[in-house]
Amino acid sequence: MNALLRVEDLRLALTDSDGRRHDAVENVSFEIARGDAFGLVGESGCGKSITALSIMGLLRRPLSLAGGRIVLDGEEIQDAPAARWRELRGGKIAMIFQEPMTALNPLSPVGRQIAEMFVLHQGASWNEAMDRAEEALRQVRVPSPERRIRDYPHQLSGGMRQRVMIAIALACSPELLIADEPTTALDVTVQAEIVDLMAELCAAKGTAILMISHDLGLVANMCRRVAVMYAGRIVEAQPSDAIFATPRHPYTQGLVNSLPRLGERAQRGQQRLREIAGVVPSIQAYPAGCRFNPRCASATEICRLEAPEATPLPADGIVRCFHHA
Amino acid sequence: MKLKGGTSLWIGGGLVFIAIAAALAAPLIALTDPVLDANLMNAEIPPGWDFPFGTDAQGRDIYSRIVYGARVSLTVGIASQILNSLIGVTLGLTAGYWGGWWDDLVSGLTNLMLAIPSLVFALAIMAILGPGLVSLVIALGLTSWSYSCRITRAQVLSLKSQGYVQAAQVLGYGDLRIMFTQVLPNILGPLIVIATLGMGGAILAEAALSFLGLGIRPPFPSWGSMLSEARDQIRTVPWLSVFPGLAIFLTVLGLNLLGDGLRDILDPQSTSRRA
Amino acid sequence: MLAVLARRLANVVPTLLAVVALVFLLFSVLPGSFISGMNEDGRSTIDPAVMERMRKEMGLDDPLPQRFAKYVAHTAVGDLGTSFRTREPVTRLIGARIWPSLKLVFAAMTFAIAVGVTLGFLAALKPGSLIDTISMVGAISGLSLSQFWFGLMLMYLFALTLGWLPSFGYGDGGLRYLILPAVALGVGPMALLARTTRAAVLDVLNADFVRTARSKGMSERLVVKWHVLRNALVLVVTIVGLQFGSLMGQAVVVEKLFSWPGVGSLLVDSVFQRDMPAVQGCILMIVLFFLVINTLVDMAYVAIDPRIRYR
Numbered sequence: 001m002n003a004l005l006r007v008e009d010l011r012l013a014l015t016d017s018d019g020r021r022h023d024a025v026e027n028v029s030f031e032i033a034r035g036d037a038f039g040l041v042g043e044s045g046c047g048k049s050i051t052a053l054s055i056m057g058l059l060r061r062p063l064s065l066a067g068g069r070i071v072l073d074g075e076e077i078q079d080a081p082a083a084r085w086r087e088l089r090g091g092k093i094a095m096i097f098q099e100p101m102t103a104l105n106p107l108s109p110v111g112r113q114i115a116e117m118f119v120l121h122q123g124a125s126w127n128e129a130m131d132r133a134e135e136a137l138r139q140v141r142v143p144s145p146e147r148r149i150r151d152y153p154h155q156l157s158g159g160m161r162q163r164v165m166i167a168i169a170l171a172c173s174p175e176l177l178i179a180d181e182p183t184t185a186l187d188v189t190v191q192a193e194i195v196d197l198m199a200e201l202c203a204a205k206g207t208a209i210l211m212i213s214h215d216l217g218l219v220a221n222m223c224r225r226v227a228v229m230y231a232g233r234i235v236e237a238q239p240s241d242a243i244f245a246t247p248r249h250p251y252t253q254g255l256v257n258s259l260p261r262l263g264e265r266a267q268r269g270q271q272r273l274r275e276i277a278g279v280v281p282s283i284q285a286y287p288a289g290c291r292f293n294p295r296c297a298s299a300t301e302i303c304r305l306e307a308p309e310a311t312p313l314p315a316d317g318i319v320r321c322f323h324h325a
Numbered sequence: 326m327k328l329k330g331g332t333s334l335w336i337g338g339g340l341v342f343i344a345i346a347a348a349l350a351a352p353l354i355a356l357t358d359p360v361l362d363a364n365l366m367n368a369e370i371p372p373g374w375d376f377p378f379g380t381d382a383q384g385r386d387i388y389s390r391i392v393y394g395a396r397v398s399l400t401v402g403i404a405s406q407i408l409n410s411l412i413g414v415t416l417g418l419t420a421g422y423w424g425g426w427w428d429d430l431v432s433g434l435t436n437l438m439l440a441i442p443s444l445v446f447a448l449a450i451m452a453i454l455g456p457g458l459v460s461l462v463i464a465l466g467l468t469s470w471s472y473s474c475r476i477t478r479a480q481v482l483s484l485k486s487q488g489y490v491q492a493a494q495v496l497g498y499g500d501l502r503i504m505f506t507q508v509l510p511n512i513l514g515p516l517i518v519i520a521t522l523g524m525g526g527a528i529l530a531e532a533a534l535s536f537l538g539l540g541i542r543p544p545f546p547s548w549g550s551m552l553s554e555a556r557d558q559i560r561t562v563p564w565l566s567v568f569p570g571l572a573i574f575l576t577v578l579g580l581n582l583l584g585d586g587l588r589d590i591l592d593p594q595s596t597s598r599r600a
Numbered sequence: 601m602l603a604v605l606a607r608r609l610a611n612v613v614p615t616l617l618a619v620v621a622l623v624f625l626l627f628s629v630l631p632g633s634f635i636s637g638m639n640e641d642g643r644s645t646i647d648p649a650v651m652e653r654m655r656k657e658m659g660l661d662d663p664l665p666q667r668f669a670k671y672v673a674h675t676a677v678g679d680l681g682t683s684f685r686t687r688e689p690v691t692r693l694i695g696a697r698i699w700p701s702l703k704l705v706f707a708a709m710t711f712a713i714a715v716g717v718t719l720g721f722l723a724a725l726k727p728g729s730l731i732d733t734i735s736m737v738g739a740i741s742g743l744s745l746s747q748f749w750f751g752l753m754l755m756y757l758f759a760l761t762l763g764w765l766p767s768f769g770y771g772d773g774g775l776r777y778l779i780l781p782a783v784a785l786g787v788g789p790m791a792l793l794a795r796t797t798r799a800a801v802l803d804v805l806n807a808d809f810v811r812t813a814r815s816k817g818m819s820e821r822l823v824v825k826w827h828v829l830r831n832a833l834v835l836v837v838t839i840v841g842l843q844f845g846s847l848m849g850q851a852v853v854v855e856k857l858f859s860w861p862g863v864g865s866l867l868v869d870s871v872f873q874r875d876m877p878a879v880q881g882c883i884l885m886i887v888l889f890f891l892v893i894n895t896l897v898d899m900a901y902v903a904i905d906p907r908i909r910y911r
Binding site for chain 1: 807808809811812813814815816817818819822826827830831834904905906907
């Protein structure tokens with residue numbers, strides 16, 4: 001298949017202060033087609049962010065790539081030399097982060113930070129690059145871009161800063177945009193605008209999106225396929241409407257059920273929000289067998305002993321559970 | 326200093342221990358009386374078997390003088406830091422707790438102290454009090470209380486804003502009791518670190534003042550005054566320049582390492598790592 | 601910008617006034633600091649009548665607030681009184697020594713910044729490497745040694761043994777005379793700057809925006825040049841400002857060691873000779889200088905960090 005990005009059996013290790021290695025993420029595989037929108041969902045600490053960082057080659061000590069392949073447009077990049085990574089980053093793959101305030105250099109005007117992309121990847125002169133930065137700001141719908149390019153990050157609102165981040169990321173028309181919780185730090189009203197903006201721009205440029213979030217609703221809305229991660233493993237992957245309508249893994253079911261939806265619950269006679277009992281385990285203390293078993297209502301003996309293999313589902317889905325629906 | 330594990334702690338602690346031990350055991354480990362045994366027949370002998378660090382122009386054994394000098398340095402160091410902490414903590418506690426004009430006064434005074442270089446201020450005080458051990462302790466104690474004052478005050482204010490103080494007041498605790506039971510335990514850690522590092526500074530300051538002739542006056546041995554003599558005798562007794570300075574260096578290094586090591590244990594989130 | 605500078609400099613005045621008051625108080629309140637001090641200095645044969653006349657002359661019998669007001673008034677027009685020792689105006693005594701002191705302090709600070717910040721940077725960019733270890737060992741050693749002892753050692757090695765540099769004095773004002781004192785004075789701040797710069801740069805290297813910069817495909821060199829440098833500088837500037845204070849204090853000792861004709865050595869000599877007007881004048885000068893430097897450092901801060909500018 002001609003997938004843009006193929007992640008195969010990715011394994012990421014964490015070396016703690018005593019020198020022991022733990023597998024933070026293992027057995028992660030997924031594919032993103034050209035121009036497609038793919039979502040990665042999970043609670044904090046499940047490993048989705050570091051998976052994204054590994055695709056960008058931005059893992060730093062104490063994290064490291066311990067196994068697996070990352071194939072971008074047919075090219076294996078996980079062991080690529082530093083020079084190749086520099087070409088890829090910003091050029092073919094770009095990333096936007098969660099906290100736009102701290103993600104921008106406080107001492108540099110935002111226009112310059114966008115212009116850097118053109119200077120780095122397209123050999124533009126600074127003057128040209130600043131003009132194109134102004135144009136980029138216009139594309140992300142920042143008002144008065146000719147004045148905004150000289151502003152510093154602290155002079156802009158959170159939503160505007162995230163727009164700047166998007167402008168930076170899409171400046172050189174990458175083929176894949178990784179968005180790591182881009183709206184979590186923003187006001188709710190702004191969130192929708194940003195998501196719409198991203199979707200529109202990426203569709204226009206043909207850029208694929210890897211959307212990472214803990215918000216299942218947001219991801220399902222925007223993405224065609226969704227994968228759910230728990231404690232470093234993918235526990236379920238399905239087309240987004242299927243994952244909502246028929247979640248197969250108990251964890252996914254818990255996530256779907258915990259989404260507040262107006263009216264429905266009252267109709268069904270339920271007043272309280274449903275939660276998933278327990279907490280996400282830390283990397284050093286992953287449970288044996290299926291990692292979800294301590295929190296799972298359907299857990300049995302085998303769940304505590306063996307890690308479940310991937311069971312194929314219709315439409316290229318998978319689920320890892322001994323007791324899936 | 327970021328050394329593996331507690332290495333700073335051990336090396337620092339070791340050096341400091343040696344210094345303290347030398348000071349305490351001075352009469353036992355010195356070879357001669359540092360002041361009286363000045364035999365001109367033995368003048369200006371380089372380091373060797375009889376005199377491990379050599380002798381000076383007056384024929385005094387340098388090694389013994391160094392060992393006795395440790396007493397001076399450590400006494401000044403410890404005593405001045407105790408005075409320092411007493412003043413700083415008292416002012417900081419009361420300023421933070423009672424606020425108002427007293428706080429303004431104390432804060433103003435603290436800022437003022439920071440505008441005067443500490444050695445200059447110590448100099449001025451020594452000028453008034455005259456030379457001697459007690460004057461040194463007072464002068465050095467009076468110059469650097471601003472650090473302990475600041476952190477104490479900050480701690481009080483932080484506890485106040487967290488409601489601990491109000492809660493205790495509601496329970497009927499007296500002011501003094503609150504200050505002692507609530508605030509002090511929280512500042513003990515950083516205070517120990519400041520005091521340890523401050524001791525190093527005090528020893529360096531004492532050496533400087535004695536070097537200038539304003540601290541411990543000859544013939545009594547102090548590492549600083551020995552260096553002053555060394556300067557005058559540098560062509561004839563060059564080894565005299567080495568040992569007192571080395572003693573100062575190792576002791577202060579020990580205190581600095583110890584302080585750094587303690588800081589990792591007692592005050593891990595300290596932003597004063599910078600300074 | 602100029603308006604802000606003027607305003608900040610104006611703020612220096614109240615602090616200076618307070619310092620003057622403090623010093624004045626210290627020296628006046630304690631008994632016998634003035635006239636009897638002169639007696640202790642070997643001039644014990646002064647006729648009590650003469651002493652009385654001198655007291656009247658110097659207005660030492662006036663009440664304290666009056667004396668203070670007079671002192672401030674005189675100081676404001678640049679009259680710092682007359683030296684007990686040389687009967688010269690203190691202002692003239694100090695005036696001749698300002699330039700040597702300035703030269704020394706600035707040379708020392710330049711040395712400290714050049715070596716300290718560079719070492720700190722290199723150490724942070726290669727943490728755990730040999731240069732990191734050497735720099736940090738050097739730094740903590742620099743903080744632990746007596747600067748005048750270091751000066752003494754330098755003097756012995758470079759001047760007396762190797763004969764490359766003069767061992768003391770100002771000489772003709774040439775660079776050769778400046779080198780040893782400046783290095784001896786600068787080694788302390790250099791050590792502190794090395795430590796602080798290293799910590800600041802490491803902090804910045806771990807910051808989110810540096811991650812963003814890397815995600816743009818920037819080489820480490822460009823990341824440092826475009827993003828790390830300025831941000832680390834902000835923290836370094838603060839320390840430089842603070843260090844000037846301790847530098848001025850240490851300068852007193854280094855000046856004495858190298859017989860450097862600056863304000864510091866004048867201060868020490870005056871203290872020995874109980875020349876109170878000169879002592880007060882020197883302290884004033886030193887504090888004034890320190891406050892002005894601090895103001896300038898504040899300004900530098902504003903120039904570097906736009907967050908403060910656009911408040």
